[in-house]
Amino acid sequence: MDSYGPTPFLKDKVAIVTGAAQGNGFAIAERLASHGCRIAAIDINADGIRAAAARLGEGSRAFVADCSSVPAIRDVVQEVRKAFDRIDILVNNAGLLRIASFPDIGEADFDLTVNLNLKGAFFFAQEVQAALPRDGRIINIASVAGVDGRTLSAPYAATKAGLITITKTLARALAPRGITVNAVAPGLIDTPFNQILDQKIGVEKQGLKPGEMLARRAAEIPLGRIGRPEEVGGVVAFLASPDAAYITGETIILAGGWVID
Ligand SMILES: NC(=O)c1ccc[n+]([C@@H]2O[C@H](COP(=O)([O-])OP(=O)(O)OC[C@H]3O[C@@H](n4cnc5c(N)ncnc54)[C@H](O)[C@@H]3O)[C@@H](O)[C@H]2O)c1
Incomplete structure (x- = not known):
């Protein structure tokens, strides 16, 4: 029998999913919840995240936070630790792409992209790591843009390449504690x-x-x-599963062959 699929292999575990109000983040949260996980669903969109947490069902809770702000990350991780007895999984999904071609990208957009996609993910991992158990998981949602620069926005591609590198470095740093760190690089979803x-x-x-x-x-x-957001959720659930315990520092590309690395 498969150890993943419709089995509750994440029963009673707690996962933080950032940017969970919609899109990939919601699909990831929904898939983890379907395997028995309780979700700390975080987003800057207050109405959206409350509605999402209600759909995720009992055991999951909404938290409103700007994941590009380090003080806000510290505060929300404290709130999550008070609300739940444990944290097993962190999914750094919140991310943005400002639509502008190279000559038009301004400093504010550059900073916003870096602060959410790269700095926010790093400090979330730093803030959560102490709470993670031996089989803890950090899963970063990167992009094929970070693999081959495939996007209009160079800052976006750079943050996703940086997130892939952070994944490798943290994988080595946390391996002695049995915690795995991996990335998923979706194509067009x-x-x-x-x-x-x-x-x-x-x-x-x-x-x-x-x-x-x-x-x-x-x-x-x-x-x-x-691709479908549910397919991103499926790969994240695999990386969170016991079957992925020996995988760390990897980036799984999920792009229908659009990018093959
Ligand atoms: N959709 C794609 O084709 C695609 C491809 C590759 C990678 N990705 C990555 O997947 C992730 C999710 O993308 P999506 O397509 O679902 O995006 P989306 O824009 O549909 O959803 C993003 C979510 O993040 C939230 N968010 C935005 N800024 C935030 C902040 N400062 N703090 C907290 N939450 C914030 C939004 O409110 C929203 O709920 C991103 O990291 C993105 O880079 C998406």
């Missing part, structure tokens, strides 16, 4: 983020029909479609 991109670039800038820009991009992907 059907989240609200990409729906906005389709509207702002495809429809408003390129005059395409709704959905057409995404369909054109999907045609470039060897498997012929964009």
Whole structure:
């Protein structure tokens, strides 16, 4: 019998998932919860995260925090530690991409991208690590942009490449304590983020029909479609599972063959 799939292999464990109000973060939280995990669901969007936690069901709770602010990260980790008796898994998912081409990217957008995608993930890991048990897990949501620079935004790609490097360094640092640290690098995933991109670039800038820009991009992907947030959730659940106990410092690319490293 598989030790993952619809079995409660995460029963009673507690996972922090950042950026869990929608998209990949919600799908990750939902999948971990389906395996018995209690979720500390964190997001800057207060209404969104409360609704998400309600959907995740009993045992899960919403926390509102700006994951790009180190003091806010410290405060929310304290809140989570008070609300739950343990923390087993951290999923650093909150991330953003400012849509602007190279000549138009301003300093504020650069800083915002670095502060959330890179600095926030690092300090979340630092704040949570002391609470993690021997089979604890840190899972960072990177991007194929961090593997081959595949995006309009150089700051976004740089933060995701940095997150992959942080993953390798922390894997070595935490291995003596039995804690694994891995990354997932999605390609094009059907989240609200990409729906906005389709509207702002495809429809408003390129005059395409709704959905057409995404369909054109999907045609470039060897498997012929964009990915689903549930598929990101599935890979994260595998990395959180006992079957992944001997994997650390790795980045799993989830991109339908769009990027093969
Ligand atoms: N969608 C894709 O194609 C894709 C591809 C590769 C990687 N990713 C990565 O997956 C992650 C999630 O992406 P998504 O597509 O679901 O994005 P999304 O924009 O749909 O959702 C992001 C969530 O993060 C929250 N958030 C934003 N700023 C925050 C902050 N400062 N503090 C706390 N929460 C904040 C938002 O409120 C939202 O709920 C990101 O790290 C992104 O880089 C996405």
